[in-house]
Amino acid sequence: MSDWTTYSKEELLELKAETQKRYDEYKAKGLKLDLSRGKPGSDVLDLSNGLLGALDTYKSENGTDIRNYGVPTGLPEAKKLFSDLLGIPAANLIVGGNSSLTHMYNVFAFLHLFGPKGFAPWSKQKVKILCPCPGYDRHFTLTDDFGAEMVVVPLKEDGPDMDLVEKLAAEDESVKGIWIIPLYSNPTGGIISSEKAKRLASMKTAAKDFRIFWDNAYGVHHIWEKNTAPDILKLTAEAGNADRAYYFFSTSKINFPGGGIGLVAASEENVAELAAHYAKATIGFDKIIQLKTVKFFGNADGIVAHMERIAELLRPRFDHVLGTLHKEFSGTGLLTWTPPKGGYFVSVDTLPGCAKAVVALAKDAGVVLTGAGATYPHKADPNDSNIRIAPTYPDLDELEETMELLVLCIKLVSIDKLLEV
Amino acid sequence: MSDWTTYSKEELLELKAETQKRYDEYKAKGLKLDLSRGKPGSDVLDLSNGLLGALDTYKSENGTDIRNYGVPTGLPEAKKLFSDLLGIPAANLIVGGNSSLTHMYNVFAFLHLFGPKGFAPWSKQKVKILCPCPGYDRHFTLTDDFGAEMVVVPLKEDGPDMDLVEKLAAEDESVKGIWIIPLYSNPTGGIISSEKAKRLASMKTAAKDFRIFWDNAYGVHHIWEKNTAPDILKLTAEAGNADRAYYFFSTSKINFPGGGIGLVAASEENVAELAAHYAKATIGFDKIIQLKTVKFFGNADGIVAHMERIAELLRPRFDHVLGTLHKEFSGTGLLTWTPPKGGYFVSVDTLPGCAKAVVALAKDAGVVLTGAGATYPHKADPNDSNIRIAPTYPDLDELEETMELLVLCIKLVSIDKLLEV
Numbered sequence: 001m002s003d004w005t006t007y008s009k010e011e012l013l014e015l016k017a018e019t020q021k022r023y024d025e026y027k028a029k030g031l032k033l034d035l036s037r038g039k040p041g042s043d044v045l046d047l048s049n050g051l052l053g054a055l056d057t058y059k060s061e062n063g064t065d066i067r068n069y070g071v072p073t074g075l076p077e078a079k080k081l082f083s084d085l086l087g088i089p090a091a092n093l094i095v096g097g098n099s100s101l102t103h104m105y106n107v108f109a110f111l112h113l114f115g116p117k118g119f120a121p122w123s124k125q126k127v128k129i130l131c132p133c134p135g136y137d138r139h140f141t142l143t144d145d146f147g148a149e150m151v152v153v154p155l156k157e158d159g160p161d162m163d164l165v166e167k168l169a170a171e172d173e174s175v176k177g178i179w180i181i182p183l184y185s186n187p188t189g190g191i192i193s194s195e196k197a198k199r200l201a202s203m204k205t206a207a208k209d210f211r212i213f214w215d216n217a218y219g220v221h222h223i224w225e226k227n228t229a230p231d232i233l234k235l236t237a238e239a240g241n242a243d244r245a246y247y248f249f250s251t252s253k254i255n256f257p258g259g260g261i262g263l264v265a266a267s268e269e270n271v272a273e274l275a276a277h278y279a280k281a282t283i284g285f286d287k288i289i290q291l292k293t294v295k296f297f298g299n300a301d302g303i304v305a306h307m308e309r310i311a312e313l314l315r316p317r318f319d320h321v322l323g324t325l326h327k328e329f330s331g332t333g334l335l336t337w338t339p340p341k342g343g344y345f346v347s348v349d350t351l352p353g354c355a356k357a358v359v360a361l362a363k364d365a366g367v368v369l370t371g372a373g374a375t376y377p378h379k380a381d382p383n384d385s386n387i388r389i390a391p392t393y394p395d396l397d398e399l400e401e402t403m404e405l406l407v408l409c410i411k412l413v414s415i416d417k418l419l420e421v
Numbered sequence: 422m423s424d425w426t427t428y429s430k431e432e433l434l435e436l437k438a439e440t441q442k443r444y445d446e447y448k449a450k451g452l453k454l455d456l457s458r459g460k461p462g463s464d465v466l467d468l469s470n471g472l473l474g475a476l477d478t479y480k481s482e483n484g485t486d487i488r489n490y491g492v493p494t495g496l497p498e499a500k501k502l503f504s505d506l507l508g509i510p511a512a513n514l515i516v517g518g519n520s521s522l523t524h525m526y527n528v529f530a531f532l533h534l535f536g537p538k539g540f541a542p543w544s545k546q547k548v549k550i551l552c553p554c555p556g557y558d559r560h561f562t563l564t565d566d567f568g569a570e571m572v573v574v575p576l577k578e579d580g581p582d583m584d585l586v587e588k589l590a591a592e593d594e595s596v597k598g599i600w601i602i603p604l605y606s607n608p609t610g611g612i613i614s615s616e617k618a619k620r621l622a623s624m625k626t627a628a629k630d631f632r633i634f635w636d637n638a639y640g641v642h643h644i645w646e647k648n649t650a651p652d653i654l655k656l657t658a659e660a661g662n663a664d665r666a667y668y669f670f671s672t673s674k675i676n677f678p679g680g681g682i683g684l685v686a687a688s689e690e691n692v693a694e695l696a697a698h699y700a701k702a703t704i705g706f707d708k709i710i711q712l713k714t715v716k717f718f719g720n721a722d723g724i725v726a727h728m729e730r731i732a733e734l735l736r737p738r739f740d741h742v743l744g745t746l747h748k749e750f751s752g753t754g755l756l757t758w759t760p761p762k763g764g765y766f767v768s769v770d771t772l773p774g775c776a777k778a779v780v781a782l783a784k785d786a787g788v789v790l791t792g793a794g795a796t797y798p799h800k801a802d803p804n805d806s807n808i809r810i811a812p813t814y815p816d817l818d819e820l821e822e823t824m825e826l827l828v829l830c831i832k833l834v835s836i837d838k839l840l841e842v
Contacts, residue, residue, distance in 0.1 A: 037490065045479075045488045052476040052488075052709070058466075067466045067473075067677040069458065097518075098707040105702035109530050113544060113567065123534060123544055138704075145701040146534065252704075257490040259709035280566040281526035283559075283673075286519040286707065288473070288680035 005333040005418060016415045023365065023408045031366035033402045038186065038344040039393040040253060043313050047306065048255035050296050055288065066287035072096075073275050078261065078290040084300035086219060086249060088233060088265045094274055095263045096285025100250035103264040104213060105142055107246050110277050111176075111211070112146050116243065117273050119209040122146075122176060129213075130168060130178035132160035134347055134375030134386045136186040139179045139215070143377075150377035151175070155185065157338060159192035166203045173206035177213055182229035184218035187347035187375055187388035189340015197230035202239035212236070212245040218343040219249055220307050223315055227341060233265060242267040251293065253344065254303060254310075261293055317391040317399055321346050324403045334414040346389040347375070353384045354413045361409040367402050426754040426839060437836045444786065444829045452787035454823045459607065459765040460814045461674060464734050468727065469676035471717050476709065487708035493517075494696050499682065499711040505721035507640060507670060509654060509686045515695060516684045517706025521671035524685040525634060526563055528667050531698050532597075532632070533567050537664065538694050540630040543567075543597060550634075551589060551599035553581035555768055555796030555807045557607040560600045560636070564798070571798035572596070576606065578759060580613035587624045594627035598634055603650035605639035608768035608796055608809035610761015618651035623660035633657070633666040639764040640670055641728050644736055648762060654686060663688040672714065674765065675724060675731075682714055738812040738820055742767050745824045755835040767810040768796070774805045775834045782830040788823050 007015070058067050060075045073079075074095030083090040097103065112123040127148040131140060132155035143150055151168065154161045160178070169175050180200070182192045200212055214232045236244040243266070251260035264274065297303045322339050325348065329335040337348040350358060355372035362369050370388040373379035389406070391399055428436070479488050481496045494500075495516030504511040518524065533544040548569040552561060553576035564571055572589065575582045581599070590596050601621070603613045621633055635653045657665040664687070672681035685695065718724045743760050746769065750756040758769040771779060776793035783790050791809040794800035810827070812820055 039490050042486065045486065048488070049479075052479060054475045055473040058470075058473060065463065065466065065679070067469070067679045069460050069673075069678040099703045099705075102703045109534060112534055113530060121544070123542070138701075142701045145698060252490075256488040256709065258486070258488045258705060259707040277566060280559075280563045282520045282523045284520075284679060286680045286710065288677065289707065289709075 001329075001331040003331060003333040004414065007418070009419065012415050012419055016412065016419075019408055019411045019415065023361075023405070023412060026405045026408065027365040029366075031401065031405070033366060033394060033398050034368045035390055035394065035402050035406070036368045036370045037393065038253070038390045040257065041313070041393050041395060043395070044310050044392070045256065047309055048296070051255055051259070051292055055292055055295065057291075060287070060291060064287070066291050069283045071287060072279055072282060072284050073271075074263070074285065075287055075290045075294070077294045081294050081297065081300060081303075082249070082263055085303055086216070086265070087231065088247070091268055092233060092265045092271055093263055094265075094271060094278065095261060095290065097262045098260055098286070098289070099252065100215070100217065100248040100262040100264070101138060101142070103262050104139075104215065104248055106278075107213070107264065107274065108142060108146055110274065114277070116209045116211070117269065126174040128172065128175045130160070130165055130175060131377050132179065133377070134187055134388070135179060136181060136215070137370075137374040137379075139213070140377045143179075148176075152377060155188060155190070157188075157190045159190070159196035162196050162199045166199065169203055169205040169207070169210060171206060175205070176207050176209065177211040179213050179215065181215050181217060182232065183216060183227060184221055184341060184343025186217065186343065187345040187386075188338065189343045189345060189347065190338070191227055191341055192230060194230045197232055198235055198239075201232060201235035201241060201244065210244060214245050214247045216247060216249050217253070220303060221253060221310075221343050222307060223311050223318055223340075223342045225341070233267070237267065243270050246270065254306065255293065255296070259289060261290060314392060316396055318346070320396065320399055321389055321391045321403060324407060328407045329410070335410060344390065344392055346391065348387050348389065349383070349385040350387065350410060351385065351414050351417050354410070354417050355381060355384045355387050357413040357416075358387060358406075358409045361413060362406060365405055365409070367405050369406070422752040424752060424754040425835065428839070430840065433836050433840055437833065437840075440829055440832045440836065444782075444826070444833060447826045447829065448786040452822065452826070454787060454815060454819050455789045456811055456815065456823050456827070457789045457791045458814065459674070459811045461678065462734070462814050462816060464816070465731050465813070466677060468730055469717070472676055472680070472713055476713055476716065478712075481708070481712060485708070487712050490704045492708060493700050493703060493705050495684070495706065496708055496711045496715070498715045502715050502718065502721060502724075503670070503684055506724055507637070507686070508652065509668070512689055513654060513686045513692055514684055515686075515692060515699065516682060516711065518683045519681055519707070519710070520673065521636070521638065521669040521683040521685070522559060522563070524683050525560075525636065525669055527699075528634070528685065528695065529563060529567055531695065535698070537630045537632070538690065547595040549593065549596045551581070551586060551596060552798050553600065554798070555608050555809070556600060557602060557636070558791075558795040558800075560634070561798045564600075569597075573798060576609060576611070578609075578611045580611070580617035583617050583620045587620065590624055590626040590628070590631060592627060596626070597628050597630065598632040600634050600636065602636050602638060603653065604637060604648060605642055605762060605764025607638065607764065608766040608807075609759065610764045610766060610768065611759070612648055612762055613651060615651045618653055619656055619660075622653060622656035622662060622665065631665060635666050635668045637668060637670050638674070641724060642674060642731075642764050643728060644732050644739055644761075644763045646762075654688070658688065664691050667691065675727065676714065676717070680710060682711060735813060737817055739767070741817065741820055742810055742812045742824060745828060749828045750831070756831060765811065765813055767812065769808050769810065770804070770806045771808065771831060772806065772835050772838050775831070775838055776802060776805045776808050778834040778837075779808060779827075779830045782834060783827060786826055786830070788826050790827070
């Protein structure tokens with residue numbers, strides 16, 4: 001395709017008229033589609049409907065009556081399931097609750113209220129958290145709830161700009177932590193390299209209580225090929241910084257976001273500290289869903305096989321999005337993107353200053369996209385160019401319709417931008 | 422029965438020899454019984470086994486797919502169920518999670534991290550919390566986790582010593598709150614009077630952000646007769662202190678402690694504030710258990726009927742404990758107690774300085790009681806006399822055996838105490 005940025009004003013106006021006409025046709029349809037959130041579609045949820053079925057026992061393998069109080073860090077069979085799946089020793093796991101985001105929030109709360117063991121509470125200090133961007137909006141709103149300053153660092157294909165991360169962490173003791181989505185990052189779908197993970201684990205930090213918030217949300221969420229996140233708990237331990245990393249995972253995008261299992265993993269010392277606070281806040285997480293999950297999947301291989309079935313449902317959606325982007329924008333100079341390696345999203349960058357206008361135009365035609373800027377702290381994308389496409393929720397027909405419209409919106413806004421020059 | 426405190430040394434020694442012989446016989450049996458925690462027994466849990474059954478729909482009445490993300494403050498039908506049961510408008514409820522204790526912890530965390538709206542964070546101030554005693558050990562360990570000072574105030578049959586509470590709250594602006602279990606208090610089984618609730622709701626407090634932590638844990642847990650807790654949200658609103666009370670409730674002792682539903686209620690402003698923080702910590706509580714609970718009970722009357730069935734199972738246990746205490750200790754001068762009006766516990770007071778020894782002696786014979794002192798902050802019962810009996814978990818046979826042993830332990834330790842004089 002030819003490079004639109006080289007077009008004359010006349011050519012652009014012609015393209016605009018044609019594109020506007022097609023956009024208006026779409027708008028007239030009164031669509032109501034949502035491409036905004038990383039929610040699984042009904043077909044994916046249906047794969048787990050067995051979890052809605054009856055449980056034929058209420059005894060854990062250790063004899064515990066799962067209906068009653070107790071077992072605050074998770075049923076042994078649930079710990080084994082995730083230990084096998086993630087390669088993390090059971091002693092390093094706290095399994096429970098339906099949300100890894102809640103574990104993240106709680107870890108932040110404990111750090112701010114009490115400090116990591118042996119250190120001052122973060123609430124009594126200036127706290128800066130490094131935020132590789134584009135990133136996950138809920139990490140940022142969570143961080144912001146605690147009043148921590150969010151420092152944007154560029155996210156590359158293989159992880160954050162580590163030269164900058166090392167510099168910031170080494171020079172400023174108020175830099176207390178960093179968010180990392182190691183595998184199939186939200187929204188770029190990239191994978192952190194082993195080398196960058198090792199640098200994170202071993203780098204010198206001015207803050208003695210620097211922490212890595214390692215959100216392995218897409219740890220087994222392959223689409224085309226299987227990849228594995230670096231083992232951050234092992235890397236930090238080997239570097240003599242065993243307490244540096246908190247590892248988060250959940251089954252929200254494996255079975256049911258509305259009733260799955262979250263977990264947090266860390267060094268045994270960190271787990272003991274977390275467990276001690278959790279023991280003041282609960283007499284035990286819901287154990288019924290834990291036993292149900294174990295019975296439903298059987299073992300870690302059962303989860304792996306389940307994720308392959310999910311991949312079969314997601315692959316055509318991702319292929320369609322990527323195919324459309326390639327067909328419509330390759331060589332146009334209007335849009336850049338790197339195909340994700342897996343996960344839940346496709347991240348695209350428009351010409352500078354176009355993202356908000358694209359999202360607004362799509363909304364006018366009934367298609368909700370993730371808010372422009374959401375992938376940056378305070379929704380402030382300095383280039384106003386990043387848009388996160390979440391193709392998992394709509395079915396393929398809806399997705400096709402939505403993508404056609406999105407293409408028109410990007411073209412229209414881009415033409416206007418080019419006409420400005 | 423005659424008053425043992427008037428016995429001669431010889432009489433006491435004779436009683437001691439006889440009691441010791443019977444204690445040794447029990448000890449030889451190698452019992453392993455637990456009267457320590459307020460856990461429901463298997464027969465009570467069995468009444469809710471329907472919750473382990475299959476769910477034949479995954480749609481909420483508002484069309485929400487309960488398997489997916491969303492609905493952060495609870496399903497509308499779950500809110501309606503508890504609204505009807507507790508007489509609290511749905512707009513004042515956040516329903517979700519499996520533990521009211523977790524809501525209490527989170528409210529404390531939010532108050533300490535962020536302060537109530539318009540006030541400074543509690544973590545930046547000296548905080549004292551009034552603790553009517555004897556009280557619930559987990560309230561105290563939770564409070565202590567935040568480093569707040571716990572100020573003991575005597576708990577009377579109709580609620581805390583309000584003259585003292587009013588004085589402390591009026592004089593000291595570091596007095597920020599009070600724990601109240603309004604109905605069938607843990608461990609005394611008393612009920613706060615409407616008059617005392619009204620005084621709590623309307624009293625002058627030096628701290629403008631004074632809070633009542635109203636843990637209605639036993640709100641529908643009748644045994645012999647139905648009683649109702651005063652409506653603290655209404656009373657505080659009427660007194661112009663709408664934001665003063667946080668109300669907690671759960672189904673842990675209605676259906677399953679290992680998989681029930683917790684809730685927090687408050688003024689609409691407080692709910693908005695809590696919900697805003699919760700929205701940063703979760704994309705929605707487990708909705709599957711919420712819909713299951715609604716389907717299982719049908720409506721509030723269904724819960725009331727269910728609690729009557731539980732009462733039928735618990736009544737013989739409580740009758741046995743109270744009958745035994747009456748038969749063995751009435752008029753002896755060794756033990757005082759007030760029969761609970763409902764709930765989950767029987768609270769007794771030994772002669773001063775005996776409780777720890779009684780608990781230790783019972784443990785030697787294989788019977789675990791709630792640790793002596795647990796009903797006071799830092800486990801420090803100034804009289805070393807309060808013991809909480811939790812008769813809900815063992816079956817009647819076990820309970821009979823346990824009570825016989827407990828009687829012997831109380832007698833033995835009391836005789837030794839009388840011989841000291």
